[in-house]
Amino acid sequence: MKLATLALALPLGLSAAPMTVEDLNQLASLHSTALSPSGDAVVYAINQLDGDTRQSDLYRLSLTSDAEPQRLTYAKGTEQAVRYHPDGKGVFFLSARSGSSQLWYLPLSGGEARQVSDLPVDIADYRLDATGQQVALQLRIDPSCDNLTCAEEKAEARLEQVGQGKHYDSLMVRHWDSWGDGLRNQLFVATIEGESLSEPLNVTAGLDTDVPPMPFSGMEEVAFTPDGKHLVFTAKAPGRDHAWHTNYDLWQVPVAGGKAENLTPDNTAWDAHPVFSADGRYLAWLAMSTPGYEADRFRIMLKDLFSGEVKEVAPGWDRSPGNLMFAPDTHTLLVSAQDLGQVTLFAIDTRFGDVRALTGLGSHSLKGVAGDRILYTRNDLSQPTELFSMDLAGRNARQLTNINGEAMAKLELGEFDQFQFKGWNDETVYGYWIKPAGYQEGETYPVAFLVHGGPQGSFGNRWHGRWNAQLWATAGFGVVMIDFHGSTGYGQEFTHSISKDWGGKPLIDLQKGLAAVGQQQPWLDVNNACAAGGSYGGYMMNWIAGQWPEGFKCLVNHAGLFDMRSFYMVTEELWFPEYEFGGSYWDAQERYEQFNPVNHIDKWNTPMLVLHGAKDYRVPLEQGLAAYTVLQRKNIPSELVVWEEENHWILNKDNLEQWYSHVLGWMQRWTDADSKAEDSE
Structure with missing residues (x-):
């Protein structure tokens, strides 16, 4: 199948x-959406450049007419988490806009937005009940407090x-990019009374665990029951073992306060994302079945609240949903899931x-359903x-926004397509290639x-805000991305x-895939290639350096794991390495060392660029420093770049440019790709 690059026509001469x-x-971003209860309108937020600064505002678009979007807000700052x-x-x-993150209400009949809450702490997020008279608030506070x-x-x-000094007596002492501060996400419920809130009640008081879970x-x-009398939420039970298990459960608590009840005590794996049908009869949620395994397939579970019957929906469907919603008929669930390089x-x-x-x-990402309409991106x-x-x-299907159409029409991108080949054990593996911008027939790149x-x-067929593959294509490279064994969207x-085989099947897929795409697309000069990856992809750069040392002209290692022994001792979510390698380091030492890049540094000779964020507590900075030390001491051409304020990802736009x-x-230095880019201009 051919996936041609879409482009708008440019004015003559340009x-x-x-x-x-x-x-x-500089592209604008769509960051919050809400579909009206009748499905006839949508309100969305756009963050875009306004001179030298970025401005975020709300817009309303009728779905029953051809009217232009109506701008609703003009205040400086950001409006987010919009809901009808x-x-x-x-x-x-x-x-x-009043100095801290608070809840506001904007009447669509006209008039200014009014502040509904005035709490002494920031509101991180919220959810309304079916009547709009109650609101559940996510606040981050000391969990010993039952009031603000x-x-x-x-x-x-x-x-x-x-x-x-910070004092700890249990794990996790730090998580993702923050040191533990003793605070917890907690749920408060309040009544909306005219233009203000009643005194919020902490319905998770005494529950020393994050609700919703950290960090993402x-x-x-969180969901209100249809009658508005209870909240159902996802959380781990309080305890000292959070760092090494994935037993998230669904809990139910009265909105008037009281003891939380565990609704899924029999499943010691991950339960998540509760949703109720509009008629109040069904509760659906997502559930994994393997304890400790964060990449297990999410099954769809359904409970009939009238009969008490619980069943798995579509048990033979081998995909893992990312979110779900009930359609208005209550017998249809709408879900998104990765599928063969797409998100469908x-x-x-x-x-x-x-x-x-x-x-x-x-x-595609599901954003709402109402009336006879589904809203998605x-x-x-x-x-x-x-x-x-x-x-x-x-x-x-109808495209509702074109917020970047004018900007994208001015940009030349590379044509792309999906390919497949026989990987490990001759099993079918998929990937994507992208031609360089300005590609010339007969040239090699x-x-x-x-x-x-x-x-x-999976990299897949998506637009990425950080690892945007088109930026390599516009720099003169042919881009190749392979969804090796272990990738998501191809069946559980x-x-x-990939579990317990990090350096095995995936490396074979990468080697076979590069050779195959070179034969399928002869314009790709696979003998003049550099490889780049982050996190596990960075691990693979370290693994390639010792296992495939003649494969590439250079390597780029962002936040890559270098020594599996020390990684286990300093990462935060221990359930991840314990499942991937079969236990703690001392219980599964042989498996950790089997695919440990540090054991093969004697064969390293490929030039490598190492990049790392100092606030990366998932793959701590020392992993990158260790790789760089080896490279320098062995006199292998190498460079190191560290960002003191970045975590596992590069989020600051100036830092991303750097x-x-x-x-x-x-990569251009070692492949002469810059000359190809100049020739195409």
Whole structure:
């Protein structure tokens, strides 16, 4: 199948220019959406450049007319987490325009937004009940507090302790990019009374665990029961063992306060994402079945709240949903899931288990369903995210926004396509190639061989804000990305196959895939290639250096694991290495050492660029420093770049520009790709 690059027509006399990281950073982003209860309108937030600064505002678009979007807000700052009031007459959102993150309400009939909350702490997120009269608030406070007065006093006391030593008596002492500070995400419930809130009640008081879980979960893990009398949420039980298990459960607590009840005590694996049908009869959620395994397939579970029956929906469907919503008929669940290099939206009949794809190529994310309309976003390797709608049958798809259309029309990108080959054990493996921008028939081009992280992940057919493959294509490279054994979206057996075999099947796939794509696409000069990867992809750079030392002209290692023994001792989520390698280091030492890059540094000779964030506590900085020390001491051409304020990812836009300057410059230096890029201009 051919996946051609979409482009808008440019005015006569103008030509497109290859995209740069500066162009990527200047694109607008769609960051919050809400579908009206009747499905006739959508409100969304756009973050875009306004001169030299970025501005975020809300817009409303009618879905029943051809009217232009209506801008709703003009205040400086950011509006986020926009949600419709169930009556459809206005929207709520979070904003820090008053000095801290608080809840605001904007009537759609006209008038200014009004501040609904005035709490002494920031509101991180919120969820409304079915009537819009109650709101659950996510606040980060001292878990010993059952009211906000206590939380404020505790916060003030902590300010006086700045500079003092931190005391810990359990793991995790740090998580992702933050040291433990004794605070927890907690849920408060309040009543919306006119233009203000009642005194919020901490319904998770005494539950010394994060609700929702840290570091990435939000209020998608919280749901009001249809009658508004209870909250159901995802959390681990309080305890000292959070660092080495994945036993997240669904809990239920009265909105008036009381003891939380564990709804899924029998499943010692991961339960998540509770949703209720509108008629109140069904509760659906996602559940893994293997304890300690964060990359297990999420199954769809359904409980009939009238009969008490619990069943798995579509048990034979070998995909892992990322989110789910009930359609209005209550017998259909809408889900998104990775599928053969795409992220596809599916409709699943809860009665019979029939699964039907609603979207095709590209990466789609479900945003809402109401009336006869599904709201979703779409992007692919040539287009950033835009908002779309379709009917419940997956027909009449309509693009609703074109926030980057004008900017993208000025940029030249590379044509791309998916390919397949026989990998490990002659099993089918998929990948993508991208032609350089300005590709000339008959020319050959150096290769940027990008290896994804995870390791259970996928680059796939999507637009990436950090590892954007088109930036290598516009720098003169042919790009190759392979979804090796262990990648997601190809069935659970394929995903699971990397566990306890990090350096085995994946390396074979990468070697066979590079050779195969070179034969299929002779314009790719696979003998003039550099490889780059982050996290597990960075691990693979260290592994390649010792196992495939003649494979590449250079390597780029971002936040890569270098020594599996020391990694186990300093990472935070111990359940990850303990599952991947079969236990703790002392219980599974042979497995850790079998695929440990440090054991093969005697064979290293490939020039390597090492990049790392100092606040990376998943793969701590010392892993990158150790690799760089070896490279320097062995007199292998090498460079190191460290960002003191970045974590596992490079999030600051100025730092991202510096990152690409080093990465592309390094790869061009060893492959002469810069001359190819200049020749195409």
